[in-house]
């Protein structure tokens with residue numbers, strides 16, 4: 001059994017979607033990040049970085065913790081031999097687009113959202129910088145998806161990693177700046193395909 005420590009956020013959703021996709025039994029522990037539960041000593045024993053998601057795999061003796069959403073996707077893929085080829089071009093591409101998401105798309109959209117919604121005072125330079133970079137990254141993904149169904153030849157952890165941020169981020173950016181994102185139709189088509197998967201629906205629903 002796997003314990004999943006998470007919340008209903010784009011990073012948290014990746015882990016529940018993955019667990020549904022690979023059909024592993026898991027138990028959810030909701031971490032209330034707006035109340036600061038991620039900073040408790042007990043939670044930091046699971047993720048020293050104090051962020052969700054994190055898992056503890058009790059199939060492994062003494063329990064094995066994994067934190068960082070990208071590492072969780074790779075760990076679960078390797079544990080089940082699903083959604084990440086063992087070798088070759090598609091493995092390299094799936095890892096590249098997964099790392100691209102966790103190091104770029106997620107943080108840039110996240111920072112834009114912070115400066116738009118949570119900053120104590122408006123800082124136009126920061127809002128513009130993170131918005132421009134978020135849109136540039138969405139255009140990179142859109143161009144890649146223009147002539148392909150999924151990010152690699154088959155559906156993989158790269159689609160899961162990018163789905164929650166690209167679809168949610170695109171809606172969020174569109175609500176404030178519709179004129180900037182009307183051209184990202186390949187992402188819209190791909191996000192519908194991924195979002196219609198039963199495991200993806202279940203992984204999102206279970207956190208609501």
Ligand SMILES: N[C@@H](CCC(=O)N[C@@H](CS)C(=O)NCC(=O)O)C(=O)O
Nearest residue numbers: 009010011033051052053068069070
């Ligand atoms: N690089 C981390 C980022 C995790 C992250 O930023 N999680 C957010 C929720 S989406 C969080 O825990 N926020 C609470 C906090 O920053 O205190 C990952 O990919 O897992």
